[in-house]
Amino acid sequence: MAPRATPCNTKHPHLLAFARPMSKLWDQFGAVYKIRVEETSVKNISMGLMDGKKGIVFGVANDRSLAWHIAERLHAEGAELAFTHLPPAKMERRVRILAEPLGATCIVPCDVTDDAQIKAAFQEANRQIGHLDFIIHAIAFASRSSLSNPFHKTSRADFLQAMEISAFSLVALCQHGLRYLNEGASVLTLSYLGAMKVVPQYNVMGVCKAALESSVRYLAADLGREKHIRVNAISAGPVQTLSAAGVSGFDKILRHYPQKSPLHRNIRAHEVATSGLYFLSDLSSGVTGEVHYVDAGYNTIGW
Ligand code: NAP
Numbered sequence: 001m002a003p004r005a006t007p008c009n010t011k012h013p014h015l016l017a018f019a020r021p022m023s024k025l026w027d028q029f030g031a032v033y034k035i036r037v038e039e040t041s042v043k044n045i046s047m048g049l050m051d052g053k054k055g056i057v058f059g060v061a062n063d064r065s066l067a068w069h070i071a072e073r074l075h076a077e078g079a080e081l082a083f084t085h086l087p088p089a090k091m092e093r094r095v096r097i098l099a100e101p102l103g104a105t106c107i108v109p110c111d112v113t114d115d116a117q118i119k120a121a122f123q124e125a126n127r128q129i130g131h132l133d134f135i136i137h138a139i140a141f142a143s144r145s146s147l148s149n150p151f152h153k154t155s156r157a158d159f160l161q162a163m164e165i166s167a168f169s170l171v172a173l174c175q176h177g178l179r180y181l182n183e184g185a186s187v188l189t190l191s192y193l194g195a196m197k198v199v200p201q202y203n204v205m206g207v208c209k210a211a212l213e214s215s216v217r218y219l220a221a222d223l224g225r226e227k228h229i230r231v232n233a234i235s236a237g238p239v240q241t242l243s244a245a246g247v248s249g250f251d252k253i254l255r256h257y258p259q260k261s262p263l264h265r266n267i268r269a270h271e272v273a274t275s276g277l278y279f280l281s282d283l284s285s286g287v288t289g290e291v292h293y294v295d296a297g298y299n300t301i302g303w
Helices: 007-011 012-043 067-076 089-102 114-129 157-179 203-227 252-260 269-280
Strands: 054-058 080-085 108-109 132-137 181-193 230-236 290-293
Touching: 012 230, 054 067, 054 114, 054 157, 067 080, 067 089, 067 132, 067 181, 067 269, 080 089, 080 114, 089 108, 108 114, 114 132, 114 157, 132 157, 132 269, 157 181, 157 203, 181 203, 203 230, 230 269, 269 290
Parallel strands: 054 080, 054 132, 080 108, 132 181, 181 230, 230 290
Antiparallel strands: none
16 A cells, blocks of 8 residues: 655645755754763763772773773762873873863873883872772774784784783783782773674784783682782773774774664763773672673674
8 A cells, every 4th residue: 555645745745855854864863862861861870889999091092982981980980090191292181181170180101011111100100099999901002904904914013012012911000000909909901802703804903802801811810819809801892982993994893783783783982981880890899800791782693
């Protein structure tokens, strides 16, 4: 049966040409508005879950960084934060502009390929804010060519550099940070599904994330024994950030998730932040050595 004509599309066909794009625009506006309202309402709820807790954040590049979203959430819950940045002054400015409005005064340089800088960062954080209750490790790097060429063409130098910055750095932070961490502290890192499955162009970073996730389990066993410190990872779905832009074809991945994931959408950065809050607060006091997916369920789908 043919659809019944409405007065509008029979009498004023010229209006229809205008009305359709307008209604599409309105739907889009509605969706964006709904997301903003959801984000704002989540951000505005504070339960004081981090009152009295102090921690250090590695991996803020700008206000899109996943580390930044987690930091903002923790601050809203009462945490006191220290931040690190890569040594160049430009990087310091980028972090300072975000961190200072949160009341952070400890903003220290740290390239994780240099043990002396890691040591100095922890010493300075300890001097300024005292012993720490958490560490956020949100650091990854691989050369552009290794994220665009076929994986088997990865050079030795690119492989080792990616491993050092993206996986070993978590071990190094735990090594140097341990003496400054309180009993029962929590360490959180960020991973991606490419650790477990082949994701086009994720290449060497997938191998690094596999090493990172395995390191989480070994570190959890060591630090749990030492000081009841917990170590966990969030495996996040794709989010537009500076690092993500380095993965060639990243926008294809972004378009793929809403088609396949059980929630039929991409995740939002604030969802990584609320899960981060869970791992860094006492809400997850019995959880360690875990890799927790925040990916709209994508990892559960097998087709
Ligand atoms: P981002 O904002 O670019 O953060 C990456 C951070 O790593 C930057 O602050 C970068 O500093 C820092 N970094 C790189 N090399 C470093 C070094 N040698 N020493 C110290 N810091 C260094 O991107 P992001 O997406 O939020 O990434 C954070 C973490 O989330 C990464 O581990 C990433 O793999 C993971 N993750 C991201 C997604 C996603 O879709 N975005 C999904 C799953 C997991 P500079 O910018 O100053 O170089």
